[in-house]
Amino acid sequence: MALRAAVRNKSALSALLSQLSPCNSHGRVCVTQRRNNSTSPKIKVDFDHSAGVAVMRLQSPPVNSMSLDFLTEFCVNLEKLEMDKSCRGLIITSSQPKVFSAGLDIMEMYGKSPESCEEFYRAVQEMWLKLYSSNMITIAAINGTCPAGGCLMSLTCDYRIMADNPRYSIGLNETQLGIVAPFWFKDTMVNTVGHRTTEMALELGLLYNSSEALKIGLVDKLVPEDQVLTTATQTMTKWLAIPDHARQITKSMMRKPTIDKLTSNREADIQNFISFITKDSIQKSLRVYVEMLKKRKG
Amino acid sequence: MALRAAVRNKSALSALLSQLSPCNSHGRVCVTQRRNNSTSPKIKVDFDHSAGVAVMRLQSPPVNSMSLDFLTEFCVNLEKLEMDKSCRGLIITSSQPKVFSAGLDIMEMYGKSPESCEEFYRAVQEMWLKLYSSNMITIAAINGTCPAGGCLMSLTCDYRIMADNPRYSIGLNETQLGIVAPFWFKDTMVNTVGHRTTEMALELGLLYNSSEALKIGLVDKLVPEDQVLTTATQTMTKWLAIPDHARQITKSMMRKPTIDKLTSNREADIQNFISFITKDSIQKSLRVYVEMLKKRKG
Amino acid sequence: MALRAAVRNKSALSALLSQLSPCNSHGRVCVTQRRNNSTSPKIKVDFDHSAGVAVMRLQSPPVNSMSLDFLTEFCVNLEKLEMDKSCRGLIITSSQPKVFSAGLDIMEMYGKSPESCEEFYRAVQEMWLKLYSSNMITIAAINGTCPAGGCLMSLTCDYRIMADNPRYSIGLNETQLGIVAPFWFKDTMVNTVGHRTTEMALELGLLYNSSEALKIGLVDKLVPEDQVLTTATQTMTKWLAIPDHARQITKSMMRKPTIDKLTSNREADIQNFISFITKDSIQKSLRVYVEMLKKRKG
Numbered sequence: 001m002a003l004r005a006a007v008r009n010k011s012a013l014s015a016l017l018s019q020l021s022p023c024n025s026h027g028r029v030c031v032t033q034r035r036n037n038s039t040s041p042k043i044k045v046d047f048d049h050s051a052g053v054a055v056m057r058l059q060s061p062p063v064n065s066m067s068l069d070f071l072t073e074f075c076v077n078l079e080k081l082e083m084d085k086s087c088r089g090l091i092i093t094s095s096q097p098k099v100f101s102a103g104l105d106i107m108e109m110y111g112k113s114p115e116s117c118e119e120f121y122r123a124v125q126e127m128w129l130k131l132y133s134s135n136m137i138t139i140a141a142i143n144g145t146c147p148a149g150g151c152l153m154s155l156t157c158d159y160r161i162m163a164d165n166p167r168y169s170i171g172l173n174e175t176q177l178g179i180v181a182p183f184w185f186k187d188t189m190v191n192t193v194g195h196r197t198t199e200m201a202l203e204l205g206l207l208y209n210s211s212e213a214l215k216i217g218l219v220d221k222l223v224p225e226d227q228v229l230t231t232a233t234q235t236m237t238k239w240l241a242i243p244d245h246a247r248q249i250t251k252s253m254m255r256k257p258t259i260d261k262l263t264s265n266r267e268a269d270i271q272n273f274i275s276f277i278t279k280d281s282i283q284k285s286l287r288v289y290v291e292m293l294k295k296r297k298g
Numbered sequence: 299m300a301l302r303a304a305v306r307n308k309s310a311l312s313a314l315l316s317q318l319s320p321c322n323s324h325g326r327v328c329v330t331q332r333r334n335n336s337t338s339p340k341i342k343v344d345f346d347h348s349a350g351v352a353v354m355r356l357q358s359p360p361v362n363s364m365s366l367d368f369l370t371e372f373c374v375n376l377e378k379l380e381m382d383k384s385c386r387g388l389i390i391t392s393s394q395p396k397v398f399s400a401g402l403d404i405m406e407m408y409g410k411s412p413e414s415c416e417e418f419y420r421a422v423q424e425m426w427l428k429l430y431s432s433n434m435i436t437i438a439a440i441n442g443t444c445p446a447g448g449c450l451m452s453l454t455c456d457y458r459i460m461a462d463n464p465r466y467s468i469g470l471n472e473t474q475l476g477i478v479a480p481f482w483f484k485d486t487m488v489n490t491v492g493h494r495t496t497e498m499a500l501e502l503g504l505l506y507n508s509s510e511a512l513k514i515g516l517v518d519k520l521v522p523e524d525q526v527l528t529t530a531t532q533t534m535t536k537w538l539a540i541p542d543h544a545r546q547i548t549k550s551m552m553r554k555p556t557i558d559k560l561t562s563n564r565e566a567d568i569q570n571f572i573s574f575i576t577k578d579s580i581q582k583s584l585r586v587y588v589e590m591l592k593k594r595k596g
Numbered sequence: 597m598a599l600r601a602a603v604r605n606k607s608a609l610s611a612l613l614s615q616l617s618p619c620n621s622h623g624r625v626c627v628t629q630r631r632n633n634s635t636s637p638k639i640k641v642d643f644d645h646s647a648g649v650a651v652m653r654l655q656s657p658p659v660n661s662m663s664l665d666f667l668t669e670f671c672v673n674l675e676k677l678e679m680d681k682s683c684r685g686l687i688i689t690s691s692q693p694k695v696f697s698a699g700l701d702i703m704e705m706y707g708k709s710p711e712s713c714e715e716f717y718r719a720v721q722e723m724w725l726k727l728y729s730s731n732m733i734t735i736a737a738i739n740g741t742c743p744a745g746g747c748l749m750s751l752t753c754d755y756r757i758m759a760d761n762p763r764y765s766i767g768l769n770e771t772q773l774g775i776v777a778p779f780w781f782k783d784t785m786v787n788t789v790g791h792r793t794t795e796m797a798l799e800l801g802l803l804y805n806s807s808e809a810l811k812i813g814l815v816d817k818l819v820p821e822d823q824v825l826t827t828a829t830q831t832m833t834k835w836l837a838i839p840d841h842a843r844q845i846t847k848s849m850m851r852k853p854t855i856d857k858l859t860s861n862r863e864a865d866i867q868n869f870i871s872f873i874t875k876d877s878i879q880k881s882l883r884v885y886v887e888m889l890k891k892r893k894g
Contacts, residue, residue, distance in 0.1 A: 158799065175548055178541040183551055191791045195489045196515060199552045203456065203545050204537065217792060239800065243774040243881075247799050250771055253779055254795045285541075473846055476839040481849055493787045494813060497850045501754065501843050502835065583839075 042070045043077050044095065052088040053236055054081050054136075055229070059095035063102035066149045070105070071123035078130050088244060089236045090134070092157065093141035093229055098168070100140075103148030110286045114274050121273045124149070125266060128184060131156040133259050135248050137239040141232040143225060146170040147207060148181075154219070155188045158239070158251070161231050162210050164222035169207040171218070176205030178285040180276070182269060184262045191258060193217045340368045341375050342393065350386040351534055352379050352434075353527070357393035361400035364447045368403070369421035376428050386542060387534045388432070390455065391439035391527055396466070398438075401446030408584045412572050419571045422447070423564060426482060429454040431557050433546050435537040439530040441523060444468040445505060446479075452517070453486045456537070456549070459529050460508050462520035467505040469516070474503030476583040478574070480567060482560045489556060491515045638666045639673050640691065648684040649832055650677050650732075651825070655691035659698035662745045666701070667719035674726050684840060685832045686730070688753065689737035689825055694764070696736075699744030706882045710870050717869045720745070721862060724780060727752040729855050731844050733835040737828040739821060742766040743803060744777075750815070751784045754835070754847070757827050758806050760818035765803040767814070772801030774881040776872070778865060780858045787854060789813045 042060035047053075056077060058064040066074075081087045094100045108120040131138060131153065140154040142162040151170050154160050162170065172189060174181045181189075181202055189198045193216050200206065213219045223231045239247075262269065276282060340358035345351075354375060356362040364372075379385045392398045406418040429436060429451065438452040440460040449468050452458050460468065470487060472479045479487075479500055487496045491514050498504070511517045521529045537545075560567065574580060638656035643649075652673060654660040662670075677683045690696045704716040727734060727749065736750040738758040747766050750756050758766065768785060770777045777785075777798055785794045789812050796802065809815045819827045835843075858865065872878060 159796075175540055175544040178544050180544050180547045180551070186548075186551055191795070193792070194492060194790060195552070196491070199489070199549075200457075200518075202548045202552065204540055205544075220796075242771055242800055245877075246771040246774050246776050246801075249776045250782075250798045251795075253776070253782060254791070254798065281543075473838055473842040476842050478842050478845045478849070484846075484849055492790060493850070494789070497787070497847075498755075498816075500846045500850065502838055503842075579841075 041073060042067075043073045045077050045081070047081070047084075047087060049086060051236075052086055052240065053091065053233070054087050054089070055091045055093065057093055057095040058101055061096060063099045064094055064096055064150070065102050065105040065107075066124070066127075066153075067105040068108055068120045068123050071120075071127050075123070075126050075130055078127075078134070081136065082130070082134060087136060088240060089137040089139070091139045091141050091229070091232045091236065092153065093232070094144055096144065099144040099150075100142045100146040101150030101153060102145070103150045103152075106286060106290070109277050110283065110290055114278055117274050117277055118270055121270055125184075125262065125269070128152065128156055128188070129259060129262065132188065132255055133252070135244075135251075137236060137247070139232045139236055139239075141228045142168075142170065142219065143228045144168055147173050151218075152185050152188065155192050159221075159235060160219040161221045161223060161228055161235065162213060162219040163225035163228050164210055165225055166209045166211065169209050170213045171205070171207040172202055173205040173207050175202060177289070178282065182273065184258070184269075187258045187261065191255075339371060340365075341371045343375050343379070345379070345382075345385060347384060349534075350384055350538065351389065351531070352385050352387070353389045353391065355391055355393040356399055359394060361397045362392055362394055362448070363400050363403040363405075364422070364425075364451075365403040366406055366418045366421050369418075369425050373421070373424050373428055376425075376432070379434065380428070380432060385434060386538060387435040387437070389437045389439050389527070389530045389534065390451065391530070392442055394442065397442040397448075398440045398444040399448030399451060400443070401448045401450075404584060404588065407575050408581065408588055412576055415572050415575055416568055419568055423482075423560065423567070426450065426454055426486070427557060427560065430486065430553055431550070433542075433549075435534060435545070437530045437534055437537075439526045440466075440468065440517065441526045442466055445471050449516075450483050450486065453490050457519075457533060458517040459519045459521060459526055459533065460511060460517040461523035461526050462508055463523055464507045464509065467507050468511045469503070469505040470500055471503040471505050473500060475587070476580065480571065482556070482567075485556045485559065489553075637669060638663075639669045641673050641677070643677070643680075643683060645682060647832075648682055648836065649687065649829070650683050650685070651687045651689065653689055653691040654697055657692060659695045660690055660692055660746070661698050661701040661703075662720070662723075662749075663701040664704055664716045664719050667716075667723050671719070671722050671726055674723075674730070677732065678726070678730060683732060684836060685733040685735070687735045687737050687825070687828045687832065688749065689828070690740055692740065695740040695746075696738045696742040697746030697749060698741070699746045699748075702882060702886065705873050706879065706886055710874055713870050713873055714866055717866055721780075721858065721865070724748065724752055724784075725855065725858065728784065728851055729848070731840075731847075733832060733843070735828045735832055735835075737824045738764075738766065738815065739824045740764055743769050744773075747814075748777075748781050748784065751788050755817075755831060756815040757817045757819060757824055757831065758809060758815040759821035759824050760806055761821055762805045762807065765805050766809045767801070767803040768798055769801040769803050771798060773885070774878065778869065780854070780865075783854045783857065787851075 042058070042064075044057040044059050046055045046057070048055075056074075058070075060067070060070050064070070078090075081090060104124060109117060112120075137159075138157040139159045139161065140157040142154055142160060144163065145168045146154055146162075147169065151172050154170065162168065172181045172185055174185075186198060186202060189201065193201075197216050201208075208216065208218055210219070210222050214222050221231065221235075340356070340362075342355040342357050344353045344355070346353075354372075356368075358365070358368050362368070376388075379388060402422060407415060410418070435457075436455040437457045437459065438455040440452055440458060442461065443466045444452055444460075445467065449470050452468065460466065470479045470483055472483075484496060484500060487499065491499075495514050499506075506514065506516055508517070508520050512520050519529065519533075638654070638660075640653040640655050642651045642653070644651075652670075654666075656663070656666050660666070674686075677686060700720060705713060708716070733755075734753040735755045735757065736753040738750055738756060740759065741764045742750055742758075743765065744767075747768050750766065758764065768777045768781055770781075782794060782798060785797065789797075793812050797804075804812065804814055806815070806818050810818050817827065817831075
C-alpha cells in the first residue's frame with residue numbers, strides 16, 4: 001500500500017529516491033559502515049570572525065542524507081560553534097545542487113540491529129535538541145528540495161529563506177513512506193504553522209512547493225535561488241542588532257516546554273522508535289522501496 | 299436577555315428553530331420519549347466494500363436534531379464500521395434538505411430529570427470520543443446549515459467539504475442561546491482554527507457563512523451544492539492512498555492529548571453539565587425559547 | 597549593544613523615548629516618589645449607567661507611562677467597576693495625543709531597591725490578572741502608539757480597535773531595549789496571534805504599524821482616528837447582546853489555564869524579575885538609555 005501511494009505520488013517518490021546514497025557508479029545502495037573511517041567531511045564550516053557568523057554547508061553527496069556519520073559531524077560542529085562565544089549567528093545551507101537535504105538516511109533504519117537503530121535515532125534527537133535550543137541565531141538557507149529530516153532541520157532554525165523554485169518542495173512526508181514523524185517533529189511543526197495545518201500535513205505526508213510553503217508559513221521568505229545565501233546574510237544582520245541576552249532568554253522561553261517534552265521522554269521515545277522500525281511489516285515496506293530504488297538507479 | 303439576543307440575531311434564531319423537531323403537522327414540539335420504540339432509522343449507512351468507504355446519511359426529519367436516539371444510533375453504526383477492518387473511510391452527510399444537522403436536541407435538556415440529562419450528555423461525549431479517535435478517514439460532506447452540535451460533528455472529522463451557499467452557516471453558537479460549549483467542543487475548535495478565532499467565536503456564539511468559514515479554516519473546501527458528495531468521494535481517494543498504519547498513528551499523536559482531557563475528566567464534565575442545565579435560570583431561558591418556537595411553528 | 601540596536605531602530609527608540617515622563621519643562625527625568633501624594637488622577641472613568649458601559653481614559657501626561665501610581669489607580673478603578681454588577685462593558689482609551697500608552701515606566705526599574713522593583717512588578721501582574729479575567733466585556737480603543745506594556749494592556753482586552761495611522765505602532769518590543777517580556781506577556785500574545793508570529797515578534801522586539809498589526813491579528817479592526825471611540829461603542833453594543841453568564845463562562849474557559857499559570861507561579865516570577873532587573877549589566881543598559889534620553893529631551 002505504501003508502495004502504491006509512492007508510485008502515485010511523484011513528490012514522495014523523488015523524495016525517497018533522494019534519500020538513498022549510491023556508493024558507486026552501479027548505483028548499489030551501500031550500508032553506511034564507513035563511520036569513523038570517512039575522510040572527507042560531510043559538513044563544511046566557514047566562520048567569519050569579524051561578523052560573528054558561521055556558515056555551515058551540507059556537503060554529503062549526492063543528497064545530504066542524514067546518516068549517523070552526517071549527524072555526528074553536524075553535532076560536533078554545532079557544539080564547537082556554540083562554545084565559541086564570538087560566534088553569534090549560524091547559517092545552514094547546502095553545497096549539493098537542487099537539494100537541501102533528503103532527510104534521514106533510510107539505510108540506517110533498514111536491516112539494522114536494534115542497537116544500531118538506537119544509536120542512529122539518538123543522533124537525530126541530539127541534532128534537534130542542540131539546534132532547537134541553540135543560543136546562536138540560526139537561519140536555514142534552503143537552496144533545494146527539503147523533505148522529512150531536511151524539513152525538520154529547517155523548522156528547527158529561527159528563520160527560513162527558501163529558493164523561489166516551484167520544483168523544490170518541503171514538508172514532513174514520512175507518512176507517505178509508511179513511517180511516522182516522531183512527536184517532537186510534530187511539535188516543531190505545530191509551533192511553526194499551527195495545529196490544523198500540521199494535522200493534515202502529517203496525516204497525508206504533504207510536500208509543499210516553495211510558494212505553498214510560504215503561504216502556510218512553513219518558510220518565512222522566498223528569493224531567487226542565487227540570492228538565498230546573500231539574503232540570509234542580510235537577515236542575519238538584522239537579528240544581530242538585537243541584544244543577545246534578551247533574545248536568548250526569549251528564545252528559551254518560547255522553546256523550552258517543547259524541548260523539555262523530549263528530554264523527559266527521551267528513552268521512551270527511543271524504545272518506541274526501535275519497536276516500530278524493527279517490525280517485520282515496516283522492514284518489509286522499507287525493503288520494497290530499497291529494491292525498487294536499486295532497480296531505478298541501477 | 300438571551301431572548302433579545304436571539305431576536306436581534308436572525309442566524310441564531312433560525313439555528314434554534316431548526317433545533318426543534320415537530321412531531322406532527324401541527325408543529326407541536328414533542329418530547330422524545332420514543333427511544334427504543336423508534337422504527338425508522340435516523341442514520342442510513344451505505345458501505346461500498348470494493349472502495350472500503352462507507353457513507354453515513356443523517357435522516358432524522360426535519361433537521362437531524364441530535365436526540366439521545368439519534369446519537370445512540372450514530373454511535374452503534376460508527377462502532378460497527380470501526381470494527382470492520384475492511385472499512386477504511388467514512389463520509390458523513392445529510393439526507394435532509396438545507397441542513398446538515400441543527401445540533402443537540404434542546405428537548406433532551408428542557409424539563410428533564412438530572413438522570414435523563416446525564417444519559418443524553420454522556421451520549422454526546424460518546425459520539426465525540428468515538429469520532430475524534432476513529433481509525434477511519436472521516437470526511438464531513440456539509441450540504442446544509444451546520445450550527446452547534448452539527449458543527450462539532452463536522453470539526454471532529456478529518457476533513458470538511460461544505461456547499462458553497464451563503465445561506466448555509468456553520469459555527470458553535472451555543473452562547474447565543476444562553477448555554478455554553480463544553481471544553482472539548484472548544485478544544486476541537488482551537489485545534490482547527492486556533493485560540494483567538496475560537497475565543498471570539500465562542501464568546502459571541504458566531505455563525506459563519508460558507509465563505510467566511512473557508513476563510514478562517516472552519517471548513518477546508520467549498521464546492522457547488524450538488525458536488526459536495528462527489529468531491530468528498532474524490533478527496534477520500536487521496537486519503538486512501540496513504541498507508542493506514544502510518545496515518546492512524548499520526549492521527550492519534552495529533553488528537554490523543556485532547557481526547558485524554560475528556561476521558562480523564564468525564565464524570566466531572568457530566569456533573570458540571572447537569573448542574574448548569576438544571577439551573578432554574580437556564581431552564582427558564584430554554585422555556586422562553588420553546589414557547590416562542592411553538593407559537594412560530596404552530 | 598542594546599544601544600546600537602535602538603539607535604538603528606527608530607521605532608524602538610521613539611517607543612523608548614515615550615516611556616520617560618519628564619516632570620518639568622527642563623525635561624529632567626523624575627523618579628516617581630510622588631505616590632500617594634498625587635492629586636490629579638491618571639485614570640478618568642465615565643460610567644454610562646443606562647448603557648452599562650464605562651469608558652476609562654488614560655490621562656497621565658505625556659505618554660501614559662505605567663508607573664506604580666498609574667497601575668494602582670488603574671486596578672482600583674477596574675475593581676470598582678467589576679464590583680458594580682450594572683457595569684457590563686469597559687472601553688479603555690487614551691486622552692493623550694498620539695499615544696495609547698508607552699508601556700511600563702522605566703524609572704520604576706532603574707536604580708531602585710529590590711523591594712521597590714517587587715512592588716512595581718506585582719502591580720503589573722495585578723493589572724494583567726484583573727483585566728484578563730474580567731467579567732466585563734473589555735475593548736481597547738487604541739488611538740495612538742502602543743508599545744510594550746501598552747500592547748500588553750490591549751492584548752488583555754476582548755477586542756482591539758486601532759486608529760488607521762501608519763505612524764502608530766504596536767508590539768511587545770522589550771527585547772529591543774535589552775529586557776525580556778515575562779512569560780505571561782508571551783502567553784497572552786500566543787493566545788492572540790499564535791506561536792510562530794509571537795516567537796519572531798518577541799525575539800526581534802518587533803513593532804508593527806497599524807496595517808501590519810491587523811494583518812497578523814494583533815488588532816481586530818482599523819478605523820479612522822476620529823472614529824476609534826464611536827466604533828468601540830458600536831462594537832460594544834453587539835457584545836452586550838450576548839447573555840452575560842454564557843459569555844463569562846466561555847471567556848473563563850478560554851483564559852483560565854493562562855491565568856492559572858501566573859497565579860501558581862507568581863512569587864517565582866517576581867523573584868525572577870528582581871534578579872534580572874537588578875543585574876549590573878541590565879541596570880547599566882538602562883542607565884545608558886536614561887542618560888541618552890535626558891540629553892535628547894534636555
